[in-house]
Amino acid sequence: xxxxxxxxxxxxxxxxxxxxxxxxxxxxxxxxxxxxxxxxxxxxxxxxxxxxxxxxxxxxxxxxxxxxxxxxxxxxxxxxxxxxxxxxxxxxxxxxxxxxxxxxxxxxxxxxxxxxxxxxxxxxxxxxxxxxxxxx
Numbered sequence: 001x002x003x004x005x006x007x008x009x010x011x012x013x014x015x016x017x018x019x020x021x022x023x024x025x026x027x028x029x030x031x032x033x034x035x036x037x038x039x040x041x042x043x044x045x046x047x048x049x050x051x052x053x054x055x056x057x058x059x060x061x062x063x064x065x066x067x068x069x070x071x072x073x074x075x076x077x078x079x080x081x082x083x084x085x086x087x088x089x090x091x092x093x094x095x096x097x098x099x100x101x102x103x104x105x106x107x108x109x110x111x112x113x114x115x116x117x118x119x120x121x122x123x124x125x126x127x128x129x130x131x132x133x134x135x136x
């Protein structure tokens with residue numbers, strides 16, 4: 001992700017700093033989940049996290065969605081997005097939101113293609129330039 005946003009790999013120190021600031025420990029039960037996509041051979045292809053948002057009843061947030069180059073163009077992103085939406089519904093959400101930035105054109109295209117609408121910013125997360133929402 002660092003290469004796509006920063007144009008270079010992130011250092012271990014940068015990664016630790018990001019995780020310390022925003023660890024997303026709530027991407028696990030009971031109020032969240034972290035989904036992994038693997039090939040038939042077990043190769044990691046992508047991931048996506050879902051968490052219920054505090055203070056916003058019925059809203060889940062899609063976080064940490066990423067598809068490795070080996071999974072791009074093969075429907076992995078679509079599959080992860082649909083699984084995240086199903087998970088959000090099982091958690092009790094009636095709406096899902098996510099954020100991204102201008103450089104991630106494929107992400108913005110994927111969200112728009114699947115019924116997400118651009119919306120106002122929420123919670124002021126770091127490098128986001130675009131915010132999306134969808135009713136489930």
